[in-house]
Amino acid sequence: xxxxxxxxxxxxxxxxxxxxxxxxxxxxxxxxxxxxxxxxxxxxxxxxxxxxxxxxxxxxxxxxxxxxxxxxxxxxxxxxxxxxxxxxxxxxxxxxxxxxxxxxxxxxxxxxxxxxxxxxxxxxxxxxxxxxxxxxxxxxxxxxxxxxxxxxxxxxxxxxxxxxxxxxxxxxxxxxxxxxxxxxxxxxxxxxxxxxxxxxxxxxxxxxxxxxxxxxxxxxxxxxxxxxxxxxxxxxxxxxxxxxxxxxxxxxxxxxxxxxxxxxxxxxxxxxxxxxxxxxxxxxxxxxxxxxxxxxxxxxxxxxxxxxxxxxxxxxxxxxxxxxxxxxxxxxxxxxxxxxxxxxxxxxxxxxxxxxxxxxxxxxxxxxxxxxxxxxxxxxxxxxxxxxxxxxxxxxxxxxxxxxxxxxxxxxxxxxxxxxxxxxxxxxxxxxxxxxxxxxxxxxxxxxxxxxxxxxxxxxxxxxxxxxxxxxxxxxxxxxxxxxxxxxxxxxxxxxxxxxxxxxxxxxxxxxxxxxxxxxxxxxxxxxxxxxx
Numbered sequence: 001x002x003x004x005x006x007x008x009x010x011x012x013x014x015x016x017x018x019x020x021x022x023x024x025x026x027x028x029x030x031x032x033x034x035x036x037x038x039x040x041x042x043x044x045x046x047x048x049x050x051x052x053x054x055x056x057x058x059x060x061x062x063x064x065x066x067x068x069x070x071x072x073x074x075x076x077x078x079x080x081x082x083x084x085x086x087x088x089x090x091x092x093x094x095x096x097x098x099x100x101x102x103x104x105x106x107x108x109x110x111x112x113x114x115x116x117x118x119x120x121x122x123x124x125x126x127x128x129x130x131x132x133x134x135x136x137x138x139x140x141x142x143x144x145x146x147x148x149x150x151x152x153x154x155x156x157x158x159x160x161x162x163x164x165x166x167x168x169x170x171x172x173x174x175x176x177x178x179x180x181x182x183x184x185x186x187x188x189x190x191x192x193x194x195x196x197x198x199x200x201x202x203x204x205x206x207x208x209x210x211x212x213x214x215x216x217x218x219x220x221x222x223x224x225x226x227x228x229x230x231x232x233x234x235x236x237x238x239x240x241x242x243x244x245x246x247x248x249x250x251x252x253x254x255x256x257x258x259x260x261x262x263x264x265x266x267x268x269x270x271x272x273x274x275x276x277x278x279x280x281x282x283x284x285x286x287x288x289x290x291x292x293x294x295x296x297x298x299x300x301x302x303x304x305x306x307x308x309x310x311x312x313x314x315x316x317x318x319x320x321x322x323x324x325x326x327x328x329x330x331x332x333x334x335x336x337x338x339x340x341x342x343x344x345x346x347x348x349x350x351x352x353x354x355x356x357x358x359x360x361x362x363x364x365x366x367x368x369x370x371x372x373x374x375x376x377x378x379x380x381x382x383x384x385x386x387x388x389x390x391x392x393x394x395x396x397x398x399x400x401x402x403x404x405x406x407x408x409x410x411x412x413x414x415x416x417x418x419x420x421x422x423x424x425x426x427x428x429x430x431x432x433x434x435x436x437x438x439x440x441x442x443x444x445x446x447x448x449x450x451x452x453x454x455x456x457x458x459x460x461x462x463x464x465x466x467x468x469x470x471x472x473x474x475x476x477x478x479x480x481x482x483x484x485x486x487x488x489x490x491x492x493x494x495x496x497x498x499x500x501x502x503x504x505x506x507x508x509x510x511x512x513x514x515x516x517x518x519x520x521x522x523x524x525x526x527x528x529x530x531x532x533x
Contacts, residue, residue, distance in 0.1 A: 043499055051148075098270055127141070129292070140516065149488055171479060185265050188270060229426070229473060236429065293328045324353070388403045
């Protein structure tokens with residue numbers, strides 16, 4: 001989520017003749033990365049970086065490879081669901097249980113586990129998507145260990161972005177019209193399943209996507225009588241297990257209202273990799289992974305333009321849809337095509353193309369008046385906001401900013417639903433939940449305060465829906481873009497330093513996307529205000 005603090009500085013290294021090491025023996029004889037990949041992998045899989053490098057991944061000769069200090073494995077790029085072929089030692093993604101660390105007590109018993117005790121759901125298809133873009137894909141991906149703490153590079157006490165279950169698991173709850181009331185279900189879905197499922201609830205087909213409509217969670221007669229209104233709620237960065245436990249403990253009464261009329265998956269929705277904001281907002285609203293929609297990360301390098309592309313920061317957030325690849329459709333466009341004249345609304349969400357009403361369309365219009373970023377002057381003050389935890393707005397400027405954004409979001413939702421016919425489909429993005437999970441880490445007083453704030457705002461909206469007699473005609477889906485996992489403040493280190501010392505010629509974007517041979521590429525003209533991701 002956007003913040004006033006974090007920047008995306010470009011980190012590079014330059015070749016020093018004679019300094020490039022030989023490929024690591026841990027790769028095994030069947031692995032054949034290009035020379036630059038081999039040199040970088042050799043550095044990154046060294047035992048002295050194992051505390052911060054969970055694994056590295058790359059594609060070569062028709063195979064997806066993964067490796068770390070303990071071993072390596074590969075998978076045919078044409079068969080992402082096949083069994084992994086172990087090349088040496090232990091498979092770094094050998095465990096792929098999507099319910100790993102569920103429920104909350106299990107996660108707390110082994111917080112931010114090391115690779116050998118961790119799980120990497122759907123590792124093959126998620127990694128392969130990252131390498132599928134023709135000009136934006138990196139040569140090598142470095143995955144942080146679950147506990148890696150990197151404050152000097154923009155890291156926080158609460159983290160996400162990695163491939164593991166804890167950072168990838170977003171909550172997923174369905175409620176209301178068209179939904180089968182079944183309580184908690186010990187199963188999982190994927191973030192790419194959201195778009196076709198939302199479209200199905202709204203009576204629109206969404207073919208040619210990677211996700212699958214979750215028909216088994218919906219009423220059998222849905223096609224004959226779809227809900228009159230569909231609402232999608234994204235609570236950015238929310239920890240799935242903590243959310244569900246807080247509901248059971250009575251701390252989130254308005255989420256409990258939703259669950260009482262629906263169901264929630266304890267395994268949540270598995271995010272696309274990397275498990276960061278704009279990649280997964282886009283996947284949730286298009287039904288395809290980053291290799292197809294083109295927004296590979298919050299920041300990446302595009303060889304076609306020779307430039308760094310930042311999609312998730314204050315000054316460019318409203319232009320994120322410019323980066324979508326041709327042929328990609330949003331839920332708003334799918335509903336518009338199937339139901340001409342139906343109103344759709346997109347609140348505080350940058351992936352808004354095709355929406356009848358959009359917050360960021362207003363921002364784009366305002367840009368000609370007061371410049372990009374001028375939206376801050378239009379946010380409501382947080383003084384006296386009954387839905388905000390003011391002890392955290394006083395302690396954390398990002399929490400204060402996010403709370404003002406969310407107050408504006410609620411105001412828009414109430415205005416959209418107060419009179420007349422509400423939108424057929426409404427999407428509402430909440431930001432302070434991500435800020436709270438970053439600031440204190442999951443299960444912390446700050447992260448829980450952010451969920452309580454979101455629950456209070458949700459309650460104000462649900463009260464309006466009920467007062468208007470629309471509850472029985474409305475379906476609600478509550479989700480997030482990724483999960484959250486706690487960093488360990490003692491787990492420090494920077495692999496860029498090791499790559500630079502070895503003379504590797506590289507460009508590291510988003511701290512983990514390595515573009516080899518691109519060190520001389522153009523740098524941003526000035527530091528950018530950016531997003532928490």
